[in-house]
Amino acid sequence: MLKRFFLSLFFTTRFYTLMGSMAIFFVVSFFFPSLYMVAQLVTAALLFLLLLDLFFLYVAGKQPLLISRNMAGRFSNGEENDIHLKLKNNYRFPVTVIVLEELPVQFQVRDFRKKVQMKPGEEQDISYTLRPVERGEYNFGKTNAFVRSLLGLAQRHVVGAEETIIKVYPSFAALHNYEFFSFNNRLAELGVHKKRVIGHSMEFDHIKEYTRGDDVRTLNWKATARRGTFMVNNYVEEKSQQVYCVIDKGRAMKMPFNGLSLLDYAINASLVFSNIALQKGDKTGLVTLAAQQVDVLPASGKKTQMNLLLERLYAQETRWEESDYERLSVSLRSLFSQRSLLILFTNFESMTGLQRQLPYLRKLAKYHLLLVVFFENTELKKFTKDNVHTVEDIYRQVIAQKFAYEKKLMVRELTRYGILSLLTTPEQLTLNVVNKYLELKSRSLI
Structure with a gap:
């Protein structure tokens, strides 16, 4: 009991300031003996106020403060997630509460501090948001609160919420948004447009x-x-078509944009797209490619398919090796007997990189409808539009324009061999993929 008391007791800056002032007062009283008695009386008064403060904090309130942490059972990657801390003051007098939250190490936040004033019996809600940029397990530590009375000489440490492990999944928050707008026929507000094409499906x-x-x-x-x-x-529209999201997990997908890697953008887009494809009556599946490893989740139109996709996408990580597209073409040729739509999420930074994989992409396009999705380098694109004044900046801008032009050449090269392509920014990936899928449906290509 005594050990618990000392572990929870902390003195405030006000107390140490007063004690320092008293030490200086005693030094001064050495030169002026008439002040020595005054210094003793002031010290006694300070100690009395300290004991009174401790009585208020420990004796007058055995359960001083109730703290609970409320948040979702899982977080959405790349989205703002709400966390609520509920505080209840059980003291019969006003208190000042300083809350220190132990956030997961992934956020690298070590200065979370909230200070609130609470009346007797009052309840307050402290809300904040966190935006994870990596999938995986996030360990929330304890919620620590330091309670002060009006005297403010000491503070009592109260531990609220215990440690909690939260799993961060692909962006299912965006998935719910698309579901809501689709249900209300308001997808156009998100940028999804249904194109009317003359003709009909079969x-x-x-x-x-x-x-x-x-x-x-x-x-x-x-x-x-x-x-x-x-x-x-x-x-x-024809239904029950097989649609596969093929995600390249090689080193090209490790490039970050706004805190998220290209792999995370591809995973979020695959989740939203798969949900829309299921609503359109098609069967969706997943193929992941890392080095020489090809993992396949067979296409299905069942309602449980989204849960399987979510669990499968949750554990995906990029690799430093370059992906083996030859192994991909051979595996899909042997596994898929029915013509399917393959949406390949990858990235090519140079024409040379595309030329190495082009023979295998042509083999895939021979038996399936292949859509290659790759990314614009938004930072380079901004640099090409900047005003330059020095010779060095001119050289850099020309190089950036060369890389941007190569991206357009890649689209032209893929079109030359009858391969569909989509060049997009990471932020607009989901919208552009969904629009492309609706376009392909309206053109009866799948």
Whole structure:
């Protein structure tokens, strides 16, 4: 009991300042003996106030402060996640509470400090947000609170919430946003646009009367003869198509943008895209490529597929080796007998890097509909538009423009061999992939 008392007792800066002042007072009283008695009386008064402060903190309140930490059971990577600390003052007098939160080491925050004033019996809520940029386990330590009375000479250490381990998953917060807007037919507000393309897919739905704007190639002459008015066949998008997100985990995907690696952007986009593809009636799967290892999650249209995707994407990490695209083409050729849409998330920083992998991409495109998604270097793009004044800056800008031009050449090279491509910034990756998928659906390419 006594040990617990001393472990929880801390003196404040005010107490040490007063004690230092008293020491100086005693030094002065050595030269002026008449002040010695005054110094003793002031010291006695200070000790009395300290004992009174300790009585208020420890005797008058056996359960002084209740602290609880409320947050989601899992965090969304790259998004702001809310944490709430609830405090309740059980003292019968006002107190000052200083809260020190032990945040996970991944955030590298060592100065979290909140100071609140609380009335007797009052409850307060301290809210803050955290934005993780890595997937994995995050260990929250204890919530420490230091309680002071009005005297403010001592403070009592109170431990609130205990240690908690939170798992950070791919950005399921964005997934929920897309689900909500899709449910309310408001995807256009997020930047997703459905394109109207003249033509139809191969799945027949029903026959209806001709209205202005219908494709005349869909006229049903037999039904027109029976009804005496123009009738057209109505088609709907084909469903149950296999769609795979192929994620390259090689060193090219380790490049960071705004705190997140390209792999994390690809994972977040794959999660949102897979959910939309499932809502459109297609089957979604996942392929990950690292060095010579190819892991496949078979495509499925079941409701449990999203949970399987989330758990599979949660554990993905980049590797320093270069990915083996030859192994990828051979593996997918043997595993996938049905023509599928393959969305390959990768990155090429030079035309040479693309040329090395182009033969294997052509093999994949021969049997499947291949969409290669790679990234613009936004920092280089900004540099190409800056105003330069020195010869050195001109050289650097020319080099940056060369790299930016090479990205466009890569798109042209892929198009030359009938491979679809999407060059996008990391921030717009999810929107552009979803729009591209809807475009491919409307063009009946899948």
